Amino acid sequence: MILFLQRCNKKNVTRCPRLRMPAVRFSLLILLLSLFSRTAIAQKPACECFVKGVVKDQHTGQPLIGATVLIVGQSTGVFTDQNGRYELRNLCPGNYTLECRIIGYSPFQQKIDLTSGHEENFNLLEQEVHLHDVEITAHRTDAPSSQPLTTISGADLDKTRGQTLGESLKGVTGVTTLQTGSSIAKPVIHGLHSNRVLIMNNGIRQEGQQWGSEHAPEIDPFIATRISVVKGAAGVRYGSDAIGGVILVEPEELPVDKPITGELNAVGFSNGRQGVLSGTVQGGLNFVKGFGWRAQGTIKRGGNIRTPNYYLDNTGISENNFSVAAGYRHKGLGIDVFYSRFDTQIGIFSGSHIGSVTDLLNVIKNGEPFVKSGFSYAINRPNQNATHELLKAETHYHFNDGNRLQWTIARQYNNRNEFDLHRPRNDSIAALNHPELTFKLTSLTNDVVWDHKPLAGKISGQVGVSTLYQYNLMSGRPLIPNFNQFNIGLFWIERYVTSKWELEAGLRYDYRTLKTYRIVNREKIADHFDFSNFSGTAGATRNFSERFSARVNVGTAWRAPNVSELFSDGVHHGAAAYEKGDATLQPEKALNSIASVKYATPKWSVEIGGYYNYIFDFIYLKPQPEPILTIRGAFPYFKYTQTDASFKGIDVSGSWEFVKRMTISSKLTYLRVYDERNEGYLVMIPPNRLDNALKYQLTDRGKWKDGFISIGNLLVAEQKRVPANSDFLPPPKAYSLWSLQAGATLKVSEKQQLEIGVNVQNLFNTVYRDYLNRFRYYADDMGRNASLRLKWKFGA
Amino acid sequence: MKMNRKLSWMLLATMTMAFVQCKDSGDDVEPDDENELITSVTLKFTEQGTSNVSTFSYKDADGDGGNAPTKFDTIALKPNTTYTLAIELLDESKSPVDDITKEVEEESDEHLFVYTSSPAALLTYTYGDKDKNNYPIGLTGSAKTGAAGHGTLKVQLRHQPGAKNGTPTPGSDDVNLDFHLKVQ
Numbered sequence: 001m002i003l004f005l006q007r008c009n010k011k012n013v014t015r016c017p018r019l020r021m022p023a024v025r026f027s028l029l030i031l032l033l034s035l036f037s038r039t040a041i042a043q044k045p046a047c048e049c050f051v052k053g054v055v056k057d058q059h060t061g062q063p064l065i066g067a068t069v070l071i072v073g074q075s076t077g078v079f080t081d082q083n084g085r086y087e088l089r090n091l092c093p094g095n096y097t098l099e100c101r102i103i104g105y106s107p108f109q110q111k112i113d114l115t116s117g118h119e120e121n122f123n124l125l126e127q128e129v130h131l132h133d134v135e136i137t138a139h140r141t142d143a144p145s146s147q148p149l150t151t152i153s154g155a156d157l158d159k160t161r162g163q164t165l166g167e168s169l170k171g172v173t174g175v176t177t178l179q180t181g182s183s184i185a186k187p188v189i190h191g192l193h194s195n196r197v198l199i200m201n202n203g204i205r206q207e208g209q210q211w212g213s214e215h216a217p218e219i220d221p222f223i224a225t226r227i228s229v230v231k232g233a234a235g236v237r238y239g240s241d242a243i244g245g246v247i248l249v250e251p252e253e254l255p256v257d258k259p260i261t262g263e264l265n266a267v268g269f270s271n272g273r274q275g276v277l278s279g280t281v282q283g284g285l286n287f288v289k290g291f292g293w294r295a296q297g298t299i300k301r302g303g304n305i306r307t308p309n310y311y312l313d314n315t316g317i318s319e320n321n322f323s324v325a326a327g328y329r330h331k332g333l334g335i336d337v338f339y340s341r342f343d344t345q346i347g348i349f350s351g352s353h354i355g356s357v358t359d360l361l362n363v364i365k366n367g368e369p370f371v372k373s374g375f376s377y378a379i380n381r382p383n384q385n386a387t388h389e390l391l392k393a394e395t396h397y398h399f400n401d402g403n404r405l406q407w408t409i410a411r412q413y414n415n416r417n418e419f420d421l422h423r424p425r426n427d428s429i430a431a432l433n434h435p436e437l438t439f440k441l442t443s444l445t446n447d448v449v450w451d452h453k454p455l456a457g458k459i460s461g462q463v464g465v466s467t468l469y470q471y472n473l474m475s476g477r478p479l480i481p482n483f484n485q486f487n488i489g490l491f492w493i494e495r496y497v498t499s500k501w502e503l504e505a506g507l508r509y510d511y512r513t514l515k516t517y518r519i520v521n522r523e524k525i526a527d528h529f530d531f532s533n534f535s536g537t538a539g540a541t542r543n544f545s546e547r548f549s550a551r552v553n554v555g556t557a558w559r560a561p562n563v564s565e566l567f568s569d570g571v572h573h574g575a576a577a578y579e580k581g582d583a584t585l586q587p588e589k590a591l592n593s594i595a596s597v598k599y600a601t602p603k604w605s606v607e608i609g610g611y612y613n614y615i616f617d618f619i620y621l622k623p624q625p626e627p628i629l630t631i632r633g634a635f636p637y638f639k640y641t642q643t644d645a646s647f648k649g650i651d652v653s654g655s656w657e658f659v660k661r662m663t664i665s666s667k668l669t670y671l672r673v674y675d676e677r678n679e680g681y682l683v684m685i686p687p688n689r690l691d692n693a694l695k696y697q698l699t700d701r702g703k704w705k706d707g708f709i710s711i712g713n714l715l716v717a718e719q720k721r722v723p724a725n726s727d728f729l730p731p732p733k734a735y736s737l738w739s740l741q742a743g744a745t746l747k748v749s750e751k752q753q754l755e756i757g758v759n760v761q762n763l764f765n766t767v768y769r770d771y772l773n774r775f776r777y778y779a780d781d782m783g784r785n786a787s788l789r790l791k792w793k794f795g796a
Numbered sequence: 797m798k799m800n801r802k803l804s805w806m807l808l809a810t811m812t813m814a815f816v817q818c819k820d821s822g823d824d825v826e827p828d829d830e831n832e833l834i835t836s837v838t839l840k841f842t843e844q845g846t847s848n849v850s851t852f853s854y855k856d857a858d859g860d861g862g863n864a865p866t867k868f869d870t871i872a873l874k875p876n877t878t879y880t881l882a883i884e885l886l887d888e889s890k891s892p893v894d895d896i897t898k899e900v901e902e903e904s905d906e907h908l909f910v911y912t913s914s915p916a917a918l919l920t921y922t923y924g925d926k927d928k929n930n931y932p933i934g935l936t937g938s939a940k941t942g943a944a945g946h947g948t949l950k951v952q953l954r955h956q957p958g959a960k961n962g963t964p965t966p967g968s969d970d971v972n973l974d975f976h977l978k979v980q
Binding site for chain 1: 820821822824825832834835837854856858859860861862864865868894896899900902903952955957959965966968969970971972973974
């Protein structure tokens, strides 16, 4: 928590716009001040204003030493002292943006108003008057500060409610999705996905069967109040797999000693007639000081999805998730326990099951699926159901001298069952209704991180050790072997922060040992692999002025080949391809350079980022000249092979309020990928896209606030850079989709508010197919989808 | 307060215990269990009016991939002759060998064999059996050869659960083999 107390020269006063100060000892002060604020006086302003306050960790309430507090755009900046206090003096009245930064926390900006205030002139005697106080919540974050970080939270996150995690991130520049139909979406950052994107779920590496392109992350986005995307290789802090980027799914801090609050979300979608209901209740305990808790749950039911011209058979979804959390704080000590369970059952479009290449070619020739269907909520074969459990315990201690130690342990259990379209022919086996594929993955992680106290008030840093132990049990149709895996990583990051500069550098070493077990010709075969790697990062952020900042980062990351790349051997029925692994594959390593500049004024802003991600020994499926003959005919043959690949791209985003209340915003995602060793292109690279929106902000009326109407257009180009003769169907044509959104908040009372949102996607029911939707061979993408979203917050 | 701290340390210790149960996945390797595997297809041509039987097979005992198919016969038939054609499917990766023909027969209302010769005049197939819905199956039938020539005979097993309508269109392939066909 950062508390700002600001005052202007004694006789000038504004009314307090926001009074949100939780600490009990301040409440009396607030009461007094709000009394005064109605009877204030204004005179000619002079440059005698000042802002002062204390910077605290929201988690523990401990003061933060060495945090930078600066006025954006001025050379004024100070550090907090031993008690976390700061003071900025001799400010002229006016509007300022105050920024607070400290290593390990998200930078926070807050607009403050030091004008001499209200038009009404009141006569007030010599009273010392408080202007307004602002409560700011500072979240701890480990994200590298010199890498682009985009966070979706608050109203922006609300707009995505009801969607899957992958879908919710679609609005971020540089992020797209890899889809299997409409219900399975995996995030793609700068053209990389699956095992090349790391997801940190509440601070824990999400460990599921990520290698599968139809295995979506098993996370309920309702758990999070912030979802952030770190773009580019971030291997030093996060370890293996963070080649394309990292997604941070973060819940809010536990409400220690706070009254009970909660929210209820209800979302209905017209397409699939899908309904989502999610609720959260949280608070402290009256009889135990320092205690906070939260309980949350989500239910989702959806039926067959409709494309503009037909329904897709068996595309329903059913999801039941819940999580509980509790925490205890006492002085520097904090303990948190968290448990979440995600349980989903997803129907897979039955028309996507093909037996042979002939089947696939017939569907492509037909132009639409042979399987016809109406609407139904029933989920039949083929389908997948996955449960993911996470149990986490975190404890940390702030030493009085500013050092901090954190220890986190977590256990994850991912149970995935996949049912093929055809049940076994043998009736007695079929009656058991066993899944054709079962994966049970247990992962245990252990992280110890030491944040050393700021040196000279400017250098801070952390060292840590992370371990991961996991074992996978597989049964059913042979696909991947059983394995045990152990990983240990040691890292060290240092940061130097001044008001103008922020420099950081870090180093990491990882060691991984993998043992696999599989049956070949009825005999158990064990294989053993050892991998190790050094990762490094170096970056700088420069704040030139209030409006202008730039950042640059060079980082590396690595990824060991996964078991599917090492041992695949069979027909991939979704792709009509015979895929074969290679046990001699080496880890792939990424060297990523990324730079961005940001210029922002109150009326307009633009951010331009460029990156060059060179991946050594990039693992991909290389088409082989000879097909493989099977009982279902000949299949094209692909082998996991390594090459060097370069990913070059530009992300541009900008917005401009060209008329009062009318804002136009644009986002451009441009990516070029090249196979450097074979001098060609690679498959499944997202095409370039341009996203435009025009938004009109409504004026507040009575109890209605923050109303808006916006219209958006998404242009997705045709992917023309594909290798020749590598696919059954050329990439789909470019498409353009329109969308419409509106929303507003109704302040029912001081403690209750209702948010309403309406959203229509694919407004004109456009027929299109997307290159990164694996169903593009079989069927069109989703048609018009209108949704209504209600959010009721109480006790806030 | 002291009590609370004691409690939280106890909680932490209990949690730690819960996390340290390790297991070796090697102890639990289960043998492969592919429900629908077919490893061999045998076509049995019996010349009508005689007891001359010729059989032609495709065999890939270890299923897709692994070792290459061990047998893929060329079908050799006499011109202008009518044969009774029976088909046999086996899963030889299991022991004892699994007779898939029987399973297809039991679920005949979900399966359809399709025999397509190319060029079409080389062989004409007529179904000799029907399922409970009066749709053809193709486990037995008759094959009439045309004039001498070379070509292929495509043998498909269409798996059509809940969608069988007598045409090959619904469903997906469980078998899709192009045998060389020599009529001489």
